[in-house]
Amino acid sequence: MAVRERPWPRTKAGDVVASGGLSDADFDELFRGSWLSLVRLSRLLVAEVSLAEDVVQDAFAALYRRRDRMRDVAGARSYLRVSVVNGSRSALRRRRVASLALRSHRFDDDVAGADQQALANAGTTAVLSLLHTLPLRQREVLILRYFLDLPERDIAQTLGISQGTVKSSAARGLKSLKATLGEY
Amino acid sequence: MNADIEDRLRAALRNQADGTDSAVPDPAELRGKVSARRQISPAGGWMPSVAAAIVVAGLAVAITVTVNHRSAGRQALAGSAAQSPSLSDPTPSASPLATDKPTGGLSDVPQPTPQVAVSTGPLSIANLSGPLQHEIVPVNAWTIHCNGANYIVYAGQSVGIDAMARYYPTGIGSVLGVISYQPSDSHLKPFHYEGSAGLGPLKITALTCSAVSLVDTVDGSEHSYDLADQLLH
Numbered sequence: 547m548a549v550r551e552r553p554w555p556r557t558k559a560g561d562v563v564a565s566g567g568l569s570d571a572d573f574d575e576l577f578r579g580s581w582l583s584l585v586r587l588s589r590l591l592v593a594e595v596s597l598a599e600d601v602v603q604d605a606f607a608a609l610y611r612r613r614d615r616m617r618d619v620a621g622a623r624s625y626l627r628v629s630v631v632n633g634s635r636s637a638l639r640r641r642r643v644a645s646l647a648l649r650s651h652r653f654d655d656d657v658a659g660a661d662q663q664a665l666a667n668a669g670t671t672a673v674l675s676l677l678h679t680l681p682l683r684q685r686e687v688l689i690l691r692y693f694l695d696l697p698e699r700d701i702a703q704t705l706g707i708s709q710g711t712v713k714s715s716a717a718r719g720l721k722s723l724k725a726t727l728g729e730y
Numbered sequence: 731m732n733a734d735i736e737d738r739l740r741a742a743l744r745n746q747a748d749g750t751d752s753a754v755p756d757p758a759e760l761r762g763k764v765s766a767r768r769q770i771s772p773a774g775g776w777m778p779s780v781a782a783a784i785v786v787a788g789l790a791v792a793i794t795v796t797v798n799h800r801s802a803g804r805q806a807l808a809g810s811a812a813q814s815p816s817l818s819d820p821t822p823s824a825s826p827l828a829t830d831k832p833t834g835g836l837s838d839v840p841q842p843t844p845q846v847a848v849s850t851g852p853l854s855i856a857n858l859s860g861p862l863q864h865e866i867v868p869v870n871a872w873t874i875h876c877n878g879a880n881y882i883v884y885a886g887q888s889v890g891i892d893a894m895a896r897y898y899p900t901g902i903g904s905v906l907g908v909i910s911y912q913p914s915d916s917h918l919k920p921f922h923y924e925g926s927a928g929l930g931p932l933k934i935t936a937l938t939c940s941a942v943s944l945v946d947t948v949d950g951s952e953h954s955y956d957l958a959d960q961l962l963h
Contacts, residue, residue, distance in 0.1 A: 570758075570761060573757060573761065574757040574758065574761075577754070577757035577760070578754055578757065581752065581754040581755075582751075582752055582754065585750065585752040586747035586750045586752075587747075589746075589747070589750045590743060590746060590747060595750055595752060598750075598752075599752055603755070603760065606757070606760060607760060607763075607764050610760065610761055610764045611764055670741070670742040670745045670746055673738055673739055673741075673742035674742050674743075674746055677739070677742075688739060689743060692736065692739050692740045692743055693740075693743040693744065693747060720732060720735055720736065720739075723735050723739065724732065724735045727735060727738065
């Protein structure tokens with residue numbers, strides 16, 4: 547099932563948002579509507595729910611401190627996405643040994659039943675384990691493209707790279723996955 | 731073939747995401763904490779307060795070490811006074827500084843081991859190291875859950891490391907991370923930090939943690955430590 551953020555509520559006047567910063571009500575709505583999808587995004591990057599929650603919480607705290615500078619909700623969403631990706635990257639950097647362990651298997655905070663495990667071994671876990679062996683940039687590009695369905699332009703903006711780099715990173719990542727998944 | 735890989739990747743990512751659940755905290759609480767933090771630190775952000783805390787801690791350690799050195803020097807002088815008539819006169823000098831500067835007999839005295847005094851009452855970041863230090867078995871990679879606000883984590887390979895390693899670069903051990911969160915920054919749940927040691931014993935200098943649990947993320951073993959006894963004396 548695709549993860550979708552809830553559409554932003556419109557004001558009585560019909561405008562999408564009031565310009566010039568976020569009100570507390572705006573913030574709360576954005577928080578409630580985006581929390582889970584951002585945790586899921588971060589979790590795909592860092593492979594641990596509790597760490598993902600910290601990353602997202604930090605992103606929202608930073609957003610709230612800068613709420614006066616947000617032009618609109620779209621800008622706030624974009625800020626959150628960048629903040630979560632960057633925060634996840636920083637968290638991964640601090641956890642290099644654990645990330646090595648990830649290459650061998652796991653998403654350790656999920657304890658699946660035996661039947662689920664058998665199915666997972668053939669599918670999700672295998673793909674995700676391979677995904678985590680890719681260089682960080684390729685992994686980020688693939689997650690943003692295939693999880694959030696972001697267009698190349700938005701991926702480039704989120705990661706601070708060119709669209710050409712997005713394209714080449716995605717191609718290399720898919721090629722690597724294909725080469726290994728062909729064995730499964 | 732690419733389409734097949736793309737489909738499998740998309741399905742795997744979404745399966746994984748759908749299996750991830752997270753209770754949405756109360757945004758008002760987060761707002762309140764961020765606002766409270768702002769009032770504490772007019773400069774905004776947590777970096778200034780962390781920097782200030784580190785400077786204060788460094789000064790506190792340095793002062794304590796200096797005091798201990800001086801104290802040891804006085805003891806040494808007192809000890810050698812019996813054999814040294816020139817130092818046996820207990821009359822204090824007119825300048826207090828003069829008594830703080832040992833002039834003889836000190837070269838034979840072994841250098842005292844720096845120690846940091848433990849204060850009573852609520853702990854502050856200045857009270858680093860010494861008896862507050864807690865040594866934990868070597869781990870591969872670790873996750874720390876701390877129910878308090880401030881703590882410092884670092885790894886080293888030898889005993890006797892304390893927080894002074896942070897301020898005396900020649901000290902043994904390397905600092906893995908310095909976390910100094912004020913209560914208003916601790917967000918909505920016990921603070922959580924993780925990293926990797928891999929070098930040797932992991933030491934935690936906990937300041938306001940009353941309990942720390944450490945999970946070896948490689949073998950899954952969990953170690954819990956109650957630091958309350960150490961923190962409250």
